[in-house]
Amino acid sequence: MTAVGGSTRTDERKGCGRLTGSARPTSRDVARAAGVSQATVSLVLGGKWHGRVSERTAHAVRDAAGRLGYRPNLAARNLRLGRTRTALMVVPALTNDYFARVYTGAARVAAEHGFGVVLYPSPAGVGPARDPFGSAQAAIDGVIASSMAADALAGIGGGELPLVMLDSGPAAPGGPPTVDLAVADGMRQVVRHLVGLGHRRIAHVAADIDAWTFRVRTATVAAELAGVPGAVLTSERCPLDVDAARAAALRALRPPAGQARPTALLCDGDLLAAGACKAARSLGLRLPGDLSVTGFDDFALAAALDPELTSVRLPAEDVGARGMTALLALLDGEAVDSVELPVDLVVRDSTAPPAV
Numbered sequence: 001m002t003a004v005g006g007s008t009r010t011d012e013r014k015g016c017g018r019l020t021g022s023a024r025p026t027s028r029d030v031a032r033a034a035g036v037s038q039a040t041v042s043l044v045l046g047g048k049w050h051g052r053v054s055e056r057t058a059h060a061v062r063d064a065a066g067r068l069g070y071r072p073n074l075a076a077r078n079l080r081l082g083r084t085r086t087a088l089m090v091v092p093a094l095t096n097d098y099f100a101r102v103y104t105g106a107a108r109v110a111a112e113h114g115f116g117v118v119l120y121p122s123p124a125g126v127g128p129a130r131d132p133f134g135s136a137q138a139a140i141d142g143v144i145a146s147s148m149a150a151d152a153l154a155g156i157g158g159g160e161l162p163l164v165m166l167d168s169g170p171a172a173p174g175g176p177p178t179v180d181l182a183v184a185d186g187m188r189q190v191v192r193h194l195v196g197l198g199h200r201r202i203a204h205v206a207a208d209i210d211a212w213t214f215r216v217r218t219a220t221v222a223a224e225l226a227g228v229p230g231a232v233l234t235s236e237r238c239p240l241d242v243d244a245a246r247a248a249a250l251r252a253l254r255p256p257a258g259q260a261r262p263t264a265l266l267c268d269g270d271l272l273a274a275g276a277c278k279a280a281r282s283l284g285l286r287l288p289g290d291l292s293v294t295g296f297d298d299f300a301l302a303a304a305l306d307p308e309l310t311s312v313r314l315p316a317e318d319v320g321a322r323g324m325t326a327l328l329a330l331l332d333g334e335a336v337d338s339v340e341l342p343v344d345l346v347v348r349d350s351t352a353p354p355a356v
Helices: 027-034 038-045 055-068 074-081 097-112 183-197 212-226 242-253 270-282 300-304 316-331
Strands: 086-091 116-121 142-146 163-166 178-181 201-207 232-238 264-267 292-294 311-313 339-341 344-346
Touching: 027 038, 027 055, 038 055, 086 097, 086 316, 097 116, 097 142, 097 316, 142 316, 163 316, 178 183, 178 316, 183 212, 183 264, 183 292, 183 311, 183 344, 201 212, 201 242, 201 270, 212 232, 232 242, 242 264, 242 270, 264 270, 270 292, 270 300, 316 339
Parallel strands: 086 116, 086 142, 142 163, 163 178, 178 339, 201 232, 201 264, 264 292
Antiparallel strands: 311 344
16 A cells, blocks of 8 residues: 555555545445455345344444445436435424324424435415425325325325325325324313313314314214213314414403303313313413313423423424335335324323312
């Protein structure tokens, strides 16, 4: 080996196989350093080694790549595979904390596999969504859609792109795989919590949105309370907005003459619960002494309210991560099963036994 201008270069005639100071390391260099084949390097660095390569070998490959400063030539790989390594995530709105957390989970998994995620709000909230690229098939590899109907996405890529649905309802026969939340179970947990405290007059402050998740919430509350002796359920619908929820809660708390006011407000979301709390205070009602309030989502807002809000915690980042994992599997030609993720009721100080 000879020195040239303070750096080293390979003496190819001697077959030393070492890198020059400025040469870009290749997968062959990584394979040689790790003592494995180039095919093994490709499996490990492409994230496809599970079940094919041992954990020890995978660690040796990653360690060698790190020491050499090796970075895969993604441009060449993408050209060879005909991929852009970009996924599109379609959501109803960018202002909702839930979708921000879903995106965070999806983007984390995507980055681990050299993918990027473009976040796109559907203009009408639930669809139909127009193609943001003019020709999505030329710009992205697949679509993840959260809280939307599959037919609302037909305009993106001509409906021909690989698709994974999140929080949009069970998969239809022959439809795209889904990652859903156990929304019905979450609502059952809320109802049973309130009933267990002794509440029988419950008002449902429901989101006025025609989406699977809210239809399930409404149906579950009604079905669960139908089996409770003496239970009286009323309902007020409103947009997902604090002021609208305040108005809806005021209507619920001012029943017609001769009817007793509810002792609990069961809200479809934490934003609605915040509005309900404002309504209660404007009427001079103490929380939870005079009125119990529950939410759904368990945003940071739930712990910021006073009293802190009893709410259903949704694993939003896990939803995004599982959705991105499913899309990557589809792109690799693998079969993907639909899944339902559990949710948990977090009991805080906004609920207590009714005073009367």
